[in-house]
Amino acid sequence: MPAVAAHNCSASEAAYRGIEDDRTNGVKHGLFEIREEARQFIARENLSRDTHWEALDPNLKIQVPRCAVPLTVKWVPKTYGLSAPNVAVFCGRTIDGSWEKRWNVFVPVTSKR
Structure with a gap:
């Protein structure tokens, strides 16, 4: 009888579909x-x-703590040296006890034309 490796994963891991499932939680x-x-x-x-x-x-791959204030968005300056346009989604203050006090996440932007 062949050996079977058990993999313990939660139902949410098994059904993870990507960004559509990556929602804000506590x-x-x-x-x-x-x-x-x-x-x-x-x-x-x-x-x-x-x-x-x-x-x-x-x-x-990015993970950031939950934001305690409304997010803001702005264009990332060209001086940052990115190879394509991006916008930065910024959190000015995270919830108490977070591993970071504030954060920004760059989101790539492309032309639809």
């Missing part, structure tokens, strides 16, 4: 909500500047 801020903030910012930019940008997904 401890961490979800990448889904971070991406949505970036998308809303880009939609406003597109309307006001008649541009055709699209916010992509942030790096799925």
Whole structure:
């Protein structure tokens, strides 16, 4: 009889679909909500500047503590030396007891044209 390796994982691990499942909880801020903030910012930019940008997904390896204040979004300056346009989603203050006091997550942006 062949040996079978047991893998203990929760139901949520087994069904993880990526950023759609990466939601804010009591401890961490979800990448889904971070991406949505970036998308809303880009939609406003597109309307006001008649541009055709699209916010992509942030790096799925990033984990940040839950933010205690509303998130803000701004363009990342070209002086940061990134190879493509990005917006920074910024948290000015995290919940008490977090491993970081504030954070920012860069979200890549591309032209839809």
